[in-house]
Amino acid sequence: MGATTVVLAGVGGQGTILAGDVLAKVAVAEGHEVKLSEVHGMAQRGGSVDTVVRFGEEVFSPVIDRGMADHLIAFEIIEGARTLPYLRPGGRLVVNRRMVAPLPVLIGDLPAPVDLEPALIAEGAVLLDAEALACEAGSPRSANVVLLGAASYGLPFAEATWTSVIEKRVPPKTVEANLRAFALGRRACAEGVCEL
Amino acid sequence: MSRTLLSGNEAVARGAWEAGVAVGVGYPGTPSTEVLESLVRYDSVRCEWAPNEKVAAEVAGGVSLGGRRTLVTMKHVGLNVAADVLYTQAYTGVTGGLVYLVADDPGMHSSQNEQDTRNHAAAAHVPLLEPSDSQEALEYVISAFRISEAYDVPVIVRMTTRISHAKTLVEVGERSEMVGSSYASHPPKFVMMPGNARLRRIDLESRMTALQAYAETASENRVEMRDASLGIVTSGIAYQYVREALPDASVLKIGLVNPLPDRLLLDFRSRVERLAVVEELDPYLTLRLKALGVDLVDTGLPTIGELSPMAIAVAFGGEVPATREPIPDLPPRPPLLCPGCPHRGIFHGLAKMRAIVIGDIGCYTLAALPPLKAMDSCVCMGASIGMARGMELVGSADRPVVAVIGDSTFAHSGITGLLHMAYTGSCATVVVLDNRTTAMTGHQGNPVSGVALGGDPAPAVDLEALCGALGAASVRVVDPHDLDATLAVLKHEVAQDHLSVIIAKAPCALIVKEHKDPFAVDEESCTKCGACVRLGCPAISYDENGRAVIDTTLCVGCSQCVQVCRFDAIVQVGPSCDIGGV
Numbered sequence: 001m002g003a004t005t006v007v008l009a010g011v012g013g014q015g016t017i018l019a020g021d022v023l024a025k026v027a028v029a030e031g032h033e034v035k036l037s038e039v040h041g042m043a044q045r046g047g048s049v050d051t052v053v054r055f056g057e058e059v060f061s062p063v064i065d066r067g068m069a070d071h072l073i074a075f076e077i078i079e080g081a082r083t084l085p086y087l088r089p090g091g092r093l094v095v096n097r098r099m100v101a102p103l104p105v106l107i108g109d110l111p112a113p114v115d116l117e118p119a120l121i122a123e124g125a126v127l128l129d130a131e132a133l134a135c136e137a138g139s140p141r142s143a144n145v146v147l148l149g150a151a152s153y154g155l156p157f158a159e160a161t162w163t164s165v166i167e168k169r170v171p172p173k174t175v176e177a178n179l180r181a182f183a184l185g186r187r188a189c190a191e192g193v194c195e196l
Numbered sequence: 197m198s199r200t201l202l203s204g205n206e207a208v209a210r211g212a213w214e215a216g217v218a219v220g221v222g223y224p225g226t227p228s229t230e231v232l233e234s235l236v237r238y239d240s241v242r243c244e245w246a247p248n249e250k251v252a253a254e255v256a257g258g259v260s261l262g263g264r265r266t267l268v269t270m271k272h273v274g275l276n277v278a279a280d281v282l283y284t285q286a287y288t289g290v291t292g293g294l295v296y297l298v299a300d301d302p303g304m305h306s307s308q309n310e311q312d313t314r315n316h317a318a319a320a321h322v323p324l325l326e327p328s329d330s331q332e333a334l335e336y337v338i339s340a341f342r343i344s345e346a347y348d349v350p351v352i353v354r355m356t357t358r359i360s361h362a363k364t365l366v367e368v369g370e371r372s373e374m375v376g377s378s379y380a381s382h383p384p385k386f387v388m389m390p391g392n393a394r395l396r397r398i399d400l401e402s403r404m405t406a407l408q409a410y411a412e413t414a415s416e417n418r419v420e421m422r423d424a425s426l427g428i429v430t431s432g433i434a435y436q437y438v439r440e441a442l443p444d445a446s447v448l449k450i451g452l453v454n455p456l457p458d459r460l461l462l463d464f465r466s467r468v469e470r471l472a473v474v475e476e477l478d479p480y481l482t483l484r485l486k487a488l489g490v491d492l493v494d495t496g497l498p499t500i501g502e503l504s505p506m507a508i509a510v511a512f513g514g515e516v517p518a519t520r521e522p523i524p525d526l527p528p529r530p531p532l533l534c535p536g537c538p539h540r541g542i543f544h545g546l547a548k549m550r551a552i553v554i555g556d557i558g559c560y561t562l563a564a565l566p567p568l569k570a571m572d573s574c575v576c577m578g579a580s581i582g583m584a585r586g587m588e589l590v591g592s593a594d595r596p597v598v599a600v601i602g603d604s605t606f607a608h609s610g611i612t613g614l615l616h617m618a619y620t621g622s623c624a625t626v627v628v629l630d631n632r633t634t635a636m637t638g639h640q641g642n643p644v645s646g647v648a649l650g651g652d653p654a655p656a657v658d659l660e661a662l663c664g665a666l667g668a669a670s671v672r673v674v675d676p677h678d679l680d681a682t683l684a685v686l687k688h689e690v691a692q693d694h695l696s697v698i699i700a701k702a703p704c705a706l707i708v709k710e711h712k713d714p715f716a717v718d719e720e721s722c723t724k725c726g727a728c729v730r731l732g733c734p735a736i737s738y739d740e741n742g743r744a745v746i747d748t749t750l751c752v753g754c755s756q757c758v759q760v761c762r763f764d765a766i767v768q769v770g771p772s773c774d775i776g777g778v
């Protein structure tokens with residue numbers, strides 16, 4: 001079997017790196033060969049950031065081309081739309097509804113994109129409000145873990161593995177909120193908001 | 197044995213620790229920075245940030261002279277700064293093993309240029325190893341120390357962004373303690389004046405000849421025979437792409453990239469029907485093979501930017517698979533100054549003054565983008581001050597010339613520029629953006645901020661006294677969040693007939709722990725003038741009616757927008773409610 005590829009697409013500062021790290025560690029814990037690729041530096045100042053996690057029996061390239069991702073988890077809707085061509089036909093698409101306006105939109109040079117939701121739904125997207133669920137979990141900053149929970153529903157790993165990796169990876173004081181966030185994201189999918 | 201997920205940079209640190217390094221030293225630079233940040237967490241290794249790569253290489257040279265192993269780290273452009281040290285260290289050779297970790301950035305994710313460090317190795321006559329994943333990064337660093345001592349030469353380990361920042365599984369080992377021997381002077385080897393250097397020059401050649409013989413059988417160079425109809429010579433990350441794109445091809449994977457194993461290359465050529473080279477950036481392997489008279493398949497692969505598995509598959513006749521259509525008209529997302537960034541205050545003032553801003557490298561380079569558009573040049577670290585002096589010499593009509601440089605960059609290579617200005621009677625104005633950290637590369641301490649590698653307090657230079665001692669006639673400190681005061685000082689100093697330094701002192705918004713309450717726009721009072729939006733703060737945008745609106749989850753209460761609003765339409769609100777629907 002070839003490698004399975006998950007792309008986490010977002011905006012610098014949204015916590016895609018932590019989410020990618022958790023996902024990679026879960027795959028390791030379940031005995032897979034794993035590669036994770038992320039970009040540090042300038043892009044982290046509010047630019048587009050993609051984290052790629054690949055796992056399977058044998059993984060070569062840590063980065064991918066268009067059409068190679070099996071799962072695309074977008075932490076922000078414009079980034080979801082931008083990264084869409086990386087998702088293979090038939091791949092799984094989970095998109096957070098939140099829009100973070102990029103600079104040209106903030107300053108009025110370009111219009112904010114419209115109708116992204118229907119365009120993404122037409123591509124099979126499952127939409128989610130990760131910030132609202134994070135709030136419900138008790139920590140607005142755990143939106144990335146909500147999205148991880150949503151992603152987890154479609155990945156072949158045991159829930160207990162996720163839980164134990166999250167417990168080790170997040171600051172001790174935030175463990176409970178993060179586990180709640182994860183469960184809410186996962187349940188949102190299981191209950192049909194997020195279909196396979 | 198269980199394996200751990202490590203980034204290439206973490207694996208380098210682990211390898212250095214296992215190799216028994218006594219000292220790690222470097223200057224931050226993406227994608228190399230995490231090597232020392234990781235090494236500092238190990239016991240029995242002293243780690244230091246140097247003010248620049250040249251000093252770092254010199255510190256490493258001293259450790260080596262003293263008989264201990266040392267790792268010196270930098271990004272590709274850092275090696276230009278340290279090159280003066282390296283090129284002669286190749287002559288002197290080493291006592292304790294001396295390894296340069298140099299990380300290239302193909303595609304310029306976070307750099308001002310694209311360089312191929314393999315050329316530096318060839319030009320300096322030093323060996324270079326290039327790993328293709330974290331496991332090799334760890335192993336090659338250990339090999340590099342062994343080679344350095346066995347062949348009496350500094351060794352470069354070259355990484356690229358995709359190796360440094362990809363995490364892959366690594367089997368780690370234990371540390372071998374290296375005990376240094378007691379120091380003995382050896383001037384003919386270490387005092388490089390012409391008489392000694394000429395002999396060491398000849399000696400260097402014989403060391404490289406010996407290394408060339410070693411390269412032929414080095415375990416870092418590996419032949420993988422599969423289908424013999426196509427053979428690929430490759431190295432580094434390109435190896436992984438080749439394996440992904442051309443799983444059946446035979447491969448000669450080069451790990452020791454300088455010197456190259458000529459006989460092994462020719463032998464591999466004879467074992468395959470067609471031979472091609474797949475390498476990122478310059479045609480380094482290609483030129484060597486051509487010099488050996490080997491006929492190569494012309495792949496047409498680019499020598500600019502990064503390769504990818506697909507690019508390679510297509511170059512060898514693969515078809516581009518059907519993909520989803522891109523969604524059209526998406527706005528680009530360039531990086532931008534953070535909410536509450538103190539740099540914004542200075543560039544707001546400079547833009548108002550229509551100053552010619554000779555800029556430098558750091559987060560503040562982002563002020564070149566709209567809406568601030570307040571930078572005219574950025575070349576390399578420290579260039580702002582020398583270039584501003586040059587602009588001053590040719591005159592600039594009616595616009596003032598101002599050099600702008602960050603605190604870490606000033607310590608790196610701005611001090612000598614200022615000394616030049618003072619020495620030559622310059623009347624320029626230099627702004628030092630003292631945000632108490634090296635922000636761009638992830639908040640490393642520096643000699644101005646007084647924070648050591650690892651976070652402990654360290655002595656901080658007195659910036660005002662330093663600039664005064666160098667010869668600035670006036671040194672002023674401003675709070676860049678106070679826009680009026682900042683503008684007044686800028687205007688005053690550019691009008692003076694003497695050398696001025698303005699220190700804009702306020703901490704980076706990302707290192708401030710306690711933020712002030714956010715602001716919000718009072719809809720009634722907003723006249724849609726756009727003055728606040730033109731600050732380019734990510735928290736401020738237009739709503740659907742063209743009024744300004746502040747995202748209170750992003751706002752950190754710096755109040756710069758309040759000061760530019762002439763209608764008192766921006767008011768403080770309570771702490772941002774938890775989320776979203778504000």
Ligand SMILES: Cc1ncc(C[n+]2csc(CCOP(=O)(O)OP(=O)(O)O)c2C)c(N)n1
Binds near residue numbers: 226602634
């Ligand atoms: C020779 C060289 N070394 C390292 C770098 C990487 N680099 C770019 S900017 C920068 C430091 C920026 O710090 P500072 O001047 O304090 O500005 P800030 O980002 O804090 O605004 C570094 C280390 C480089 N571009 N060139």
